[in-house]
Amino acid sequence: MTMMPNWLKQRAFLTPERVAVSDGKRSKTFAALHEAAAVWARRLARVGVKEGEIVALLMKxxxxxxxxxxxxxxxxxxxLLLNVRLTAYELGWQLDDSGARLVIADNDLAGRLGGDGRVLSVEELAALPEAEVDEKETCDLDDVATIMYTSGTTGAPKGVMQTYGNHWWSAVGSALNLGVQENDCWLAAVPLFHISGLSIVMRSVIYGMPMRLQPSFDPEEANDWIMRGEVTVMSVVAAMLQRLLAVLGDARYPDTFRCMLLGGGPAPRPLLEACKDKGIPVYQTYGMTETASQIVTLAPEYSLTKLGSAGKPLFPAQLRIENDGKTAAPYEAGEIVVKGPNVTKGYWRRPEATAAAIRDGWLYTGDIGYLDEEGFLYVLDRRSDLIISGGENVYPAEIEAVLLSHPDVEEAGVTGIEDETWGQVPCAFVRLKPGAAADEEALRAFCRARLAKYKVPARIYFVNRLPRNAAQKLLRRELKTLIPAEEKPASHP
Known part of the structure; x- marks a missing residue:
């Protein structure tokens, strides 16, 4: 058991007048943030929220x-951080699986779950009287602080447990790598319900650093803040960075902007070269929900000589590439395996999945990559079949499961195809049952009712067979060969 003072209480004591958070219109100091949080805590206590219980947030x-x-x-x-882009079915599944007793939702999202008695809007919560409650003075770094659901390669969502220690060491590892400067302000234009966004909340209170919030990504506003020197660090995925560059035009960022933290999958080389030409300090990074944000980041002095690399592990972390149970040689592709105090201790109520993914403290990511002779990581594939669309993880098996639940569908396979806007989008291949007549729009409408918008296949092709190996395992990598020749872009083989 390792105890620390409650982070916000300690920060409000140490630097009460520093700005904690701003959205460009409103701002709050750490003292004001502490008081506001304490008021919410007393209202939550009024509805009976107790230590150890799971409370979900459905908020932008x-x-x-x-x-x-x-x-x-x-x-x-x-x-429990809920993705606001999920359908009512997906949200309900996560709530039931986690055992959450309450959902706090934005007023315009509270109706998403229909008559679910667990839902309380922010407005309703704000109207409640306050109850007396003792704020927790400390946190145990081994305790679970947050839960985020992520789909595994089997398509079944799993709740990743993130402890206070995971968040603490993620923030410390990032600071040791990127540094912390007195004038730093981190822009969170990525969702706070994703680990990339939530980690900024944690860094803010641990570092005593202001964070700037965007309700949704606005490249014009973000560039304006950067150009005025109000933002020094920003977290992005490739699709966001492309939009920032398009808006920036011929201008260049000021020297006050020192870090563009780029995650969400391998970045296209032309994008990195365009940033290099404009002097934008891009730090490529590799991380996941299970590692409480980045675990590998490319230090700035290597940004040119190691273009395309995700870098080396953060100071408290370890990394190796494993192939057939052995440590791979330099440049030999294999599974990325990581270890460190920012790595999850497992999946909520999933002991079998935890045991399969974490062995002797090492997390087997399922991602494929290699190390060069100097130990720099190059990510080849995120979970080989994983589709990353606009920074969102899309797992083919989850979409396949929905398609296979349609009465007309005999077989289904899903893979990612390139897209100029989103990087990748899901594309489905379906074999219908004999005599069935479902068309593409009917199947897409079926998916829209059951999946978040970004998971709905951009195209559905009807085929006579799906590629399988001798063990009848679907070969997703070969699905693209089924796209009709006249529709294949030049990049397709």
Whole structure:
């Protein structure tokens, strides 16, 4: 058991007048953030929230979401971060699987779950009287602080447990790598319900650093803040960076901007070269929900000589490439395996999945990559079949499961195809049952009712067979060969 003072309470004591969070219109100091969180905690106590219980947040990026995360920490509750882009079915499944007793939702999202009695809007919560409650003075680094669901390669979503220690060491590892400067302000234009966004909330209170929030990504506003020197660090995925560059035009960022942290999958080389030409300091990074954000980042002095690499592990972490149970040689592709205090201790209520993924403290990511002779990581594939669309993880098996539940579908396979806007989008290949007559639009409408918009196949092709190996395992990598020749872009083989 390793105890630390409650982070927000300690930060408000140490630097009460520093700005904690701003959205460009409103801002709050750490003292004001602490008081607001304490008020929310007393209201949550009124509805009976107790230590150890799971409370879900269904909210978009705004100051109140930051306040409520800390309010739940004050009570010792575990925070389940819900993706606002999911369907009612997907949200309900996560709530039931996690055992969450309450959902705090933005007013315009509260109706998403229909008559679910667990849902309380932010407005309804704000109207409640406050109950007396003792704020937790400390946190145990071994305790679970947050839970985020991520689909595995089998398509079944799993709740990743993130401890206070995972968040602490993620913030420390990032600081040791990227540094922390007195004028730093980190822009969170990525969702706070993703680890890339939530980690900024954690860094803010641990570092005593202001964070700037965008409810949704606005490249014009982001560039304006950067050009005025109000933002020094920003987290992006490739699709966001492309939009920032398009808006920037011939201009260049000021020297006050020092770090563009680029995650969400391998970046196209032309994008990195365009940033190099414009002097934009891009730090490529590799991480996942299970590692509480980045675990590998490319240090700036190597940005040109190691273009395309995700870098080396953060100071507290370890990394190796494993192939057939042995450590791979330099440049030999294999599974990326990581270890460190920012790595999850497992999946919520999934002991079998935990045992399969974590062995002797090492997390077997399922991602494919190699190390060069100097130990720099190059990521070849994120979980080989994984589709990364606009920074969102899309797992083919999850979409296949929905398609296979349609009465007309005999077989289904899903893979990613290149897309100029999103990097990749899912594409499905379906064999219908004899006599069935479902068309593409009918199947896409069926998917839209059951999957988040970004998971719905951009195209559905009807085929006579799907590629399988001798063991009848679907060969997703060969699915693209089934695209009619007249529709294949030049990049397709």
């Amino acid at each position: 990026n705004r100051i109140e979401m930051v306040e409520l995360v800390h309010a739940l920490f004050f009570l010792g509750a575990r925070v």
